[in-house]
Amino acid sequence: MDHSNIVSMFEMMDTSNKGTISFVQYREALKTLGLLTADEVLKDDGHAVTLDKFRREVCTHPASPQAPARRL
Incomplete structure (x- = not known):
């Protein structure tokens, strides 16, 4: 995915411009992008997701549900 599209998404x-999104928003974005299947479970680490983390996860999101990038 193009960098500008990741930033735009x-x-x-991030409607409040805090520089973070919630875990729920992150999970829904992955579903929207087709990077998360219905049977996959992500672990919520309790931290908000920053743009850098979001970009890193989306750009390197592997196809395997067992891959470490799928676990926050």
């Missing part, structure tokens, strides 16, 4: 979810 993040900014649409």
Whole structure:
């Protein structure tokens, strides 16, 4: 995914301009992008997701549900 598209998607979810999105928003973005299947479970670490983390996860999101990038 193009860098500008990742930033745009993040900014649409970060409506309060805090520089972070919630885990729920992150999970829904992955579903929207087709990077998360219905049977996959992500672990919520309790921290908000920053743009850098979002970009890193989306850009390196592997196809395997067992891959470490899928676990926050």
